[in-house]
Amino acid sequence: MDLIGRLDLQIRMQHKHNDGEWATLEPRPGHHSPAEHDPEREWANGVTFACTTCDELVRIAHDPRDAVGR
Numbered sequence: 001m002d003l004i005g006r007l008d009l010q011i012r013m014q015h016k017h018n019d020g021e022w023a024t025l026e027p028r029p030g031h032h033s034p035a036e037h038d039p040e041r042e043w044a045n046g047v048t049f050a051c052t053t054c055d056e057l058v059r060i061a062h063d064p065r066d067a068v069g070r
Contacts, residue, residue, distance in 0.1 A: 013049055015056065025049035025058055 013025040028050040046061030 013058070015051060015058065017054065023051050023053040025051055028057070 014022045015025060016022050026049060028048045046059040049058045049060070050056070051058075
């Protein structure tokens with residue numbers, strides 16, 4: 001199942017801190033340039049999420065090996 005590609009699926013991303021507490025990761029928008037509005041370019045770079053507590057970053061990106069016609 002493609003969880004990232006499903007816009008109708010609501011998920012919450014979290015990561016675990018050293019103290020055992022879970023913290024939420026939220027999308028971190030980048031600066032806006034015309035190229036950033038191109039969805040193919042966005043997936044090439046990935047989507048960045050930041051922890052709301054410690055500001056640690058996580059990137060989720062499309063695996064290029066999953067391209068159609070491979």
